[in-house]
Amino acid sequence: MDWLTTVDHKKIGILYLLGGTLFFVLGGIEAMLIRLQLMFPESNFLDAQTYNEVLTMHGTTMIFLAAMPLLFAFMNFIVPLQIGARDVAFPFVNALGFWTFFFGGIMVNVSWFLGGAPDAGWTAYTPLSSSEVFSGKGNDFYAVGLQIAGLGTLMSGINFLATIINMRAPGMTFMRMPLFTWTTFVSSLLILFAFPPLAVGLFLLTFDRLFDANFFEIGAGGSAVLWQHIFWIFGHPEVYILILPAFGIISEVVSTFSKKRLFGYSSMVFATLLIAFLSFMVWVHHMFTDGLGPIANALFSVATMLIAVPTGIKIFNWLFTMWGGQIRFTTAMLHVVAFIPTFVMGGVTGVMLASPPADFQYHDSYFVVAHFHYVIVGGIVLALFAAVFYWWPKMFGRMLNETLGKLAFWLFFIGFHLTFFIQHILGLIGMQRRIFTYLAEHEGWAEMNLVSTIGAFFMAAGVILYVLNIVITSLKPRNASADPWDGRTLEWTLPSPVPVYNFKQLPLVRSLDAFWAEKMAGNKEMTPAEPVGPIHMPSNSILPLIMAFGFFVSGFGFMYAKHDFANDFVRMLFENHIVSIGGLVITAICMILRSLIDDPGYHIEPEELESKGVKA
Amino acid sequence: MLVLLLSLALAGCSVAEQATPLNPKGSVGEDQLFLIQLSLGIMTFVLVVVFVIFFYVIIRYRQRRGQTGIPKQVEGSHKLEITWTVIPLILLTILAVPTVQKTFALAKDYSEANDVLKVKVTGHQFWWEFEYTDLGIVTSGDLYIPVGQKVFVTVQSADVAHSFWVPGLAGKIDAIPGVTNKMYFDAKEPGVYRGACAELCGASHALMDFKVIAVSEDEFEQWVEDMQTPVAESDAVRGQELFEAKGCLQCHAITPDGKSMGPNLNNFANRDRVASFRPNTEEWLAKWLDDPQEVKPGSTMPDVGLTQDEIDALVEYLYSLDNQQ
Numbered sequence: 013m014d015w016l017t018t019v020d021h022k023k024i025g026i027l028y029l030l031g032g033t034l035f036f037v038l039g040g041i042e043a044m045l046i047r048l049q050l051m052f053p054e055s056n057f058l059d060a061q062t063y064n065e066v067l068t069m070h071g072t073t074m075i076f077l078a079a080m081p082l083l084f085a086f087m088n089f090i091v092p093l094q095i096g097a098r099d100v101a102f103p104f105v106n107a108l109g110f111w112t113f114f115f116g117g118i119m120v121n122v123s124w125f126l127g128g129a130p131d132a133g134w135t136a137y138t139p140l141s142s143s144e145v146f147s148g149k150g151n152d153f154y155a156v157g158l159q160i161a162g163l164g165t166l167m168s169g170i171n172f173l174a175t176i177i178n179m180r181a182p183g184m185t186f187m188r189m190p191l192f193t194w195t196t197f198v199s200s201l202l203i204l205f206a207f208p209p210l211a212v213g214l215f216l217l218t219f220d221r222l223f224d225a226n227f228f229e230i231g232a233g234g235s236a237v238l239w240q241h242i243f244w245i246f247g248h249p250e251v252y253i254l255i256l257p258a259f260g261i262i263s264e265v266v267s268t269f270s271k272k273r274l275f276g277y278s279s280m281v282f283a284t285l286l287i288a289f290l291s292f293m294v295w296v297h298h299m300f301t302d303g304l305g306p307i308a309n310a311l312f313s314v315a316t317m318l319i320a321v322p323t324g325i326k327i328f329n330w331l332f333t334m335w336g337g338q339i340r341f342t343t344a345m346l347h348v349v350a351f352i353p354t355f356v357m358g359g360v361t362g363v364m365l366a367s368p369p370a371d372f373q374y375h376d377s378y379f380v381v382a383h384f385h386y387v388i389v390g391g392i393v394l395a396l397f398a399a400v401f402y403w404w405p406k407m408f409g410r411m412l413n414e415t416l417g418k419l420a421f422w423l424f425f426i427g428f429h430l431t432f433f434i435q436h437i438l439g440l441i442g443m444q445r446r447i448f449t450y451l452a453e454h455e456g457w458a459e460m461n462l463v464s465t466i467g468a469f470f471m472a473a474g475v476i477l478y479v480l481n482i483v484i485t486s487l488k489p490r491n492a493s494a495d496p497w498d499g500r501t502l503e504w505t506l507p508s509p510v511p512v513y514n515f516k517q518l519p520l521v522r523s524l525d526a527f528w529a530e531k532m533a534g535n536k537e538m539t540p541a542e543p544v545g546p547i548h549m550p551s552n553s554i555l556p557l558i559m560a561f562g563f564f565v566s567g568f569g570f571m572y573a574k575h576d577f578a579n580d581f582v583r584m585l586f587e588n589h590i591v592s593i594g595g596l597v598i599t600a601i602c603m604i605l606r607s608l609i610d611d612p613g614y615h616i617e618p619e620e621l622e623s624k625g626v627k628a
Numbered sequence: 629m630l631v632l633l634l635s636l637a638l639a640g641c642s643v644a645e646q647a648t649p650l651n652p653k654g655s656v657g658e659d660q661l662f663l664i665q666l667s668l669g670i671m672t673f674v675l676v677v678v679f680v681i682f683f684y685v686i687i688r689y690r691q692r693r694g695q696t697g698i699p700k701q702v703e704g705s706h707k708l709e710i711t712w713t714v715i716p717l718i719l720l721t722i723l724a725v726p727t728v729q730k731t732f733a734l735a736k737d738y739s740e741a742n743d744v745l746k747v748k749v750t751g752h753q754f755w756w757e758f759e760y761t762d763l764g765i766v767t768s769g770d771l772y773i774p775v776g777q778k779v780f781v782t783v784q785s786a787d788v789a790h791s792f793w794v795p796g797l798a799g800k801i802d803a804i805p806g807v808t809n810k811m812y813f814d815a816k817e818p819g820v821y822r823g824a825c826a827e828l829c830g831a832s833h834a835l836m837d838f839k840v841i842a843v844s845e846d847e848f849e850q851w852v853e854d855m856q857t858p859v860a861e862s863d864a865v866r867g868q869e870l871f872e873a874k875g876c877l878q879c880h881a882i883t884p885d886g887k888s889m890g891p892n893l894n895n896f897a898n899r900d901r902v903a904s905f906r907p908n909t910e911e912w913l914a915k916w917l918d919d920p921q922e923v924k925p926g927s928t929m930p931d932v933g934l935t936q937d938e939i940d941a942l943v944e945y946l947y948s949l950d951n952q953q
Contacts, residue, residue: 060831060925133828139805140788140829146753147830230806236789237804270689276704301791301802303809306735310728317720321713324674328712329704331681337699338691349686356678360671363720367727369734370663372799373649376791376826440664441648442795444826447834451905454822455646532698 017552019103022510024110025089026407031114032081033479038121039078040475042070047431047468050461053452063448064131065150069121071134072154075250076161077117079392083257084113084168086399087196089407091172093503094193096181096521096541098514101174103550104606109168111560116161119567123153130154133446135247138228138239142220149571155218156567162210163563169203172196181502182541183521187281190501190525191267191274194281195260198288199253205292206249213242222570237302244295252291255387256284258395259326262348265398266330268497269345270337273525276329283322283329290319300368301375309368316366323359327352342497343417347398350425351391358386361436376446379439385432397421397478405492409509410485420477427470434460500528505538513547516540516621546615553611555602562602566595647796647821653842654797656813659730666726670719734799738780738812745773749783751790751803751825754832754927755891755904765855765884768891770900771840774848775818783809791826794840800826815842820900831926837905854951856884858894867945874932876942882949890929897950903927913946914939 015023045066049058058066088106092099100106123129130150132141141151176197180189189197217239219225226232228239267274274280296304296312330352339345361383365371374380404412438460443450450457492508502519503510505527517540523529530538569592577583585591647653652661738744748759749771759766773779783792785803793800798813815821823838843851862868871877879890886892899908903923906912915922917939920929934942 060834064828064831064833137789137827143788146788234806236806271691271699273701273703275702276709279704279709301800302804303801303807306732309735310731313727313731314724317724320720321716324712324716325709327678328681328708331678331685332702332705332708334685334689335681336702337689338695338697339686339689340691353679353682356675360674363671363723364664364667367663367667367723367731369660369727369730369799370667372734372801373657373660373664373795375800376793377795440650441646442793442822442824444793444824444834446828448831449834 014552016557017107017554019099019107019550019552019556020512021088021092021099021103021106022407022512022514024106025085025087027110028081028085028088028113029407031110031117032078032085035073035077035117036082037475037479039070039073040472042066042073044468044472046070047465049448050450051465052462053454053458054449056449058448060448061128061131064133064446065124065129067446068130068133068136068150068154069124072120072130072158073117074388075134075254076158077113077120079254079388079396080165081113082396083199083254083392084165086192086261086396086403087172087199087257088168090403090503091193091196092175092179093406093506093510093514094190094501095176095179095184096502096515096519096526097175097179098518098547099550100171101178102171104553104556105167106171107553107556108559109164109171111557112164112167112563113161115560115564116157116159116164118157119160119564120153120157123150123157126153135243136217136239138217138220138236139230142217142228142239144221152218152221152571155214155221156571159211159214159218160560160563160567162207162214164560165203166207166211169200169207172200173204176200181515181518181521184526187278188521188524188526190260191263191277191280191284192257192260192501195256195263195284198284199256202249202253202256202288202291206246206253209242210246210250213239213246216242218570222573237299237304240299240302241295244298245292247298248295249288249291251384251388252287254392256287258392259284261395261399261402262330262351263333264501265344265348265402266333267525268402268499269340269342269348270334271340271498272333272337273500273528274329275332275335276325277524279325280329283325286322287319290315290322294319297366297371300371306368313366313368317363320359320363327356327359342401343412343414343421344398344402344497346418346421347394347401350421351394351398354390354394354425354428355387358383358390361386374439376444377439378435378443378445381445382432382435382439385435389428389432394425397424400478402497403503404485405496405508406503406506407509408486409490409492410488411492411496412485413481416477416481416484420474420481422474423470423477424474427467427472427474430467430470431464432467434463438464495527500525502526502538513549513616513621517544518542544618544621546617547621548613548615550613551611553606555606559599559602562595562597562599564595565598566592569593569595647819649795652796652798653817653819653821654794654813654815656734656798657796659734660799663723663727663730667723670723674716674719734812735810736812737810738778739782739810741778741780744778744780744812747771747779747781749781749792749803751783751785751787751792751829751836753787753830754825754836754924756792756823756825756836756838757786757891759885759887760852763852763856765852766881766887766892767855767894769838769904771823771838772848772851773815773840773842774845775815775842777845778812778814780810780812783811788829789827790829790836792823793826794821794823796821797840802827815840818842818844832924835903835905835924837901839900841900854898855895858882858884858951859949862945862948864941864945864948867941867943867948870938870942871945874934874938874942875930893946893949895949895951897947898952903929910943910947913943917942 128148128150140146216227220228226234228234293315297316300309494507495504519538520541572586652658746761750757757768758771783801783803785805790803791800801809801811821840825836880893881888882894902908902913903916920927
């Protein structure tokens with residue numbers, strides 16, 4: 013019950029970890045289905061329609077329901093600890109953000125059982141996705157489900173911004189913040205500006221699909237390209253929303269396990285900001301073949317190439333952090349070390365893609381699929397696995413098994429390259445994206461697709477071992493110290509796992525790498541910035557869950573308003589919008605209750621702090 | 629790495645002969661290959677630099693057994709920051725200049741030019757329509773062109789977004805409803821070049837291939853003449869009756885410039901494929917007539933419940949549409 017009503021950033025972080033992992037496994041199964049179907053030419057393992065649904069859900073699930081929540085898990089749990097805060101700025105909204113993600117994710121996936129999943133790709137190009145003539149009800153779930161999940165992301169972005177701006181411990185200036193906090197901050201800025209366009213686009217799509225609007229209806233004056241612009245103005249910053257926190261994780265782990273401060277800290281901060289700014293300037297590189305004209309294509313081409321510069325700055329700064337250090341190859345560090353060459357490979361194919369004439373060949377071919385899997389899986393997923401091994405002790409008080417971790421890593425890493433490297437070649441010999449099958453007469457396709465599928469099996473084996481590691485570790489007693497890695501940042505000053513109130517006394521920060529600075533000065537602990545006193549905590553609440561549920565119900569109401577139900581009573585409820593309005597009313601009532609009922613929270617008294625009884 | 633190279637070598641061996649973006653047979657494809665190679669070359673240089681530093685660092689600075697102490701904490705280096713900002717900028721400039729130049733070159737509009745073959749391309753779910761506007765020919769599936777002559781296509785869509793791609797000759801341009809896009813290309817050698825749809829467009833997105841058939845000037849003239857003079861009478865009387873009675877004629881024009889909801893079947897006997905991607909044989913044609921959804925899921929070709937007899941008659945009729953006689 014505590015888990016359903018919690019507003020504690022640490023528990024919410026764990027909920028995101030659980031939810032994200034669940035959807036990651038689901039997305040992984042969808043990936044295996046894709047690779048199984050493409051293993052042989054003209055396979056009928058999956059029929060064409062089912063394949064299109066699986067490929068759409070694979071992308072949608074992985075990006076929106078796995079990668080984002082898993083990153084949020086760490087951003088939520090770790091950032092308040094890194095800045096010396098007791099929670100985020102708005103704990104209630106934090107919980108609401110999780111539950112809207114959760115219900116949004118459920119909504120998108122429940123489509124499997126209600127007539128079919130969305131089938132127009134995670135990019136949902138119109139008019140394929142917007143017109144009933146061309147696509148089924150599944151795309152309603154895409155539009156409405158992602159709208160609900162997107163609300164949660166936007167809320168969380170605002171929450172992190174407010175938290176990082178306002179709640180840093182005394183002495184922690186912006187330029188003393190750890191890189192993971194910096195990248196969370198910048199990523200949240202991107203969320204703030206990129207998610208509203210997505211919301212707008214999804215509303216337009218929803219209105220076309222459910223309310224007979226014509227935004228994307230050519231015959232009625234609408235525009236198909238309009239969707240692409242709106243989607244990609246969101247879509248391109250979105251991938252930087254994903255990669256920046258991953259970069260933050262890399263910075264933390266590289267620094268810790270090289271026993272060195274991050275090389276070029278100010279350059280790293282500046283590069284992060286530059287990447288974020290540029291990420292809004294490049295969206296048309298997804299649309300080079302739309303026929304927008306050479307001026308547009310050339311401008312966006314140059315802008316896209318420019319992003320390589322700050323990204324390269326980061327890579328070199330990581331390499332030089334390791335230079336002259338004492339590198340410990342823990343499982344976390346292994347993932348980070350593997351990230352560097354892999355991500356660079358993905359990045360250079362990105363620069364290749366930036367050239368419009370060349371892109372006229374690469375676009376919508378497996379070359380692009382290879383590129384983005386290199387940066388997303390070889391980049392973000394490897395960073396996430398590193399974060400799991402690095403911060404698990406802090407979150408759960410246990411050390412994950414290093415041997416099992418390394419074995420899982422090698423299986424996954426080798427499998428990854430087997431699967432995706434060869435896809436560059438497949439693209440360069442003419443294999444398009446999103447095809448459910450291919451003819452045997454295409455020379456080389458069958459052999460290469462087979463190799464790619466074999467790699468997928470290795471990856472699946474790796475994932476199984478990662479999960480096994482977590483299960484086995486969870487069954488063992490707590491064995492982690494507060495600072496198992498000889499860390500540099502504030503989270504390692506706290507017990508493992510972390511007590512509900514985080515810091516008994518908020519710390520005084522005197523430098524970048526605040527904890528390391530104290531260690532070098534011969535101190536075992538941080539100097540407190542305040543006396544021991546009662547700690548004010550926010551109360552739990554069931555309202556966030558109910559509010560998110562209200563959106564969920566309302567979404568169904570709108571989607572099924574015109575559905576021909578067998579039962580007259582049910583039809584009456586939907587037809588008259590009782591369900592759609594009713595869901596919104598549920599949410600509104602919760603908001604009114606929240607506003608009118610004054611809940612001042614509770615206090616943890618100093619006596620409880622001194623004893624060992626108060627735990628998360 | 630070894631496994632990678634091995635798998636690459638094994639799989640890559642057989643692809644040398646077919647025309648692909650890596651082995652283009654058209655001028656545009658060659659231009660594009662130049663950029664592919666230039667960018668790959670520059671990026672390989674970057675990769676080598678990164679990999680060398682990377683491997684050096686992880687080997688040289690690995691913590692040795694029993695090694696203690698704190699390494700020197702280095703804040704950074706302005707010199708290095710400038711170096712790895714300026715050099716990438718220079719490398720990008722080297723790539724950007726020919727990129728911008730070729731971006732404009734490939735966008736040249738040949739709609740008013742004289743010695744250019746103009747074809748209006750329309751993407752449908754799930755087939756391609758080709759209208760030779762100056763020659764009064766409407767056909768589908770096979771895009772005949774003369775070797776060495778520029779072909780200028782205007783590309784549209786009748787329904788959802790598709791993309792017109794001939795990987796062995798040139799890049800692609802999207803077919804978006806409400807938009808008219810333009811692209812030019814040529815073939816420098818005769819051959820049958822695969823064309824594909826490169827934008828997810830529904831269930832049979834994978835099954836709407838087309839063929840660019842590049843032939844000598846004389847052969848092209850002959851083809852044009854064939855297409856402009858359809859057979860006067862067909863011997864397959866029964867099939868012809870069925871073709872009208874079963875409603876085929878409503879969707880499939882058979883006159884040289886007839887436009888219809890479905891593909892124009894003039895000179896069908898000499899088509900490279902049936903249903904876009906299957907060999908044009910009696911067996912496949914019969915299967916297509918018998919169960920369109922089985923051959924091409926989501927296709928708008930209806931299943932009118934033909935008996936085997938009717939199918940045989942129609943097959944005979946369709947193969948009598950042979951303008952080469």
